[in-house]
Amino acid sequence: MENRLRRAYLEAMGIECWVPRRPDSNAPAGDDTSAVGPPQETPPAGMDADAGPPDWMDEVPPPTEEWTSVEMPEILPVAADTVATLDWLALEHRVSQCTACGLHAGRQNTVFGVGDRSAGVMVIGEAPGAEEDRQGEPFVGRAGQLLNAMLSAIGLQREQVYIANILKCRPPGNRDPRPEEALRCEPFLLRQVALVRPRVILAVGGVAAQNLLKSQETVGRMRGREFQFEGIPVVVSYHPAYLLRSPDQKAKAWQDLQRLVGILKA
Ligand code: SF4
Structure with a gap:
């Protein structure tokens, strides 16, 4: 088997190949390039780096079209099938231990959710910010205070709704998830x-x-329309943090809250 093909085949099987080091053609004569730069991998004891793959590899049939076209299994986000059966306690514990995406590395706390676990209204935001990450609670700080005020305006206290985010860990620099x-x-x-x-x-x-709605549309285009998630009506509105920056949009948010009240009364 041709060396190049054999090496690709071995690499596809997850078997590392060592290629003999060649002097850097740009290096000055006599310069030992192996003495500088990043550390070089060395083969395990008993293997000769210059020998290439052992001969018995030649007896392994080359990959067939069928073999090479096998698709990698989809990586499950988390073990969705098992999460779907968890009770509150187990679910919160699972989130606190989660390392399913890179955000776990930078978090101080997971931000699971807060409020009445049998509430008629569930508020869903995007992701924890710095303060939420510190406190382990969604919608704290100024945006949280505005959300509380918005809820209060329709006769609901924060403790009477359930509040959660799309992400449970904070993206760095408050970037979008x-x-x-x-x-x-x-x-x-x-x-x-x-x-x-x-x-x-x-x-x-x-x-x-x-x-939530698997849409690319902006809030401006989605608000005022009827949506459902898992058979539950969804009212789309502006994020309180955005309303703090754009107070002229508060009137529209008020209209959205009125729609929500209408759904609750129906
Ligand atoms: S953001 Fe979600 S998926 Fe990512 S580590 Fe945190 S809990 Fe796990």
């Missing part, structure tokens, strides 16, 4: 929705609405 992060975290939110079984969901902000 990446699609793969949202996908990996999704089973947790799905289970929270299934356990709460709210009468209406208030999705605040584009990230929440887009991930």
Whole structure:
């Protein structure tokens, strides 16, 4: 078998190959390039780096079209099938231990969710910010205070709704969640929705609405329309943090809250 083909084949099988080091042709004569630069991999004891793959590898048939076209199994976001059966205690514990995406490395706390676990209204935001990460609770700080005030305006206290985010860990620098992060975290939110079984969901902000409703549309285009998530009516509105920056949009958010009240009264 040709060396190049054999090496590709071995690498496809997860077997490392060592290629004999060649002097850097750009290095000055006599310069030992192996003495500088990043450390070089060395083969395990008993293997000769210059010998290449052992001869018995030649007896292994080359990959067939069928073999090479096998698709890699899809990486499950988290073990979605098992998450779907967890009770509150087990679900919260699973989230606290989760390392399914890279965000786990930078978190101080997971931000699971807070509020009445049998609430009629579930508020879903996008992801924890710095303060939420510190406190382990969603919607704290100024945006949280505005959310509380919005809820209060329709006769609801914060403790009477359930509040959660698309992501349970903070993205660095308050950047938007990446699609793969949202996908990996999704089973947790799905289970929270299934356990709460709210009468209406208030999705605040584009990230929440887009991930929940699998849409690319802006909040401006989605608000005022009828959507459902898992058979539950969804009201799309602006994120309180956005309303703090754009107070002229508060009137529209008020209209959205009125729609929510209408759904609750229906
Ligand atoms: S953001 Fe979600 S999926 Fe990622 S580590 Fe945190 S809990 Fe796990």
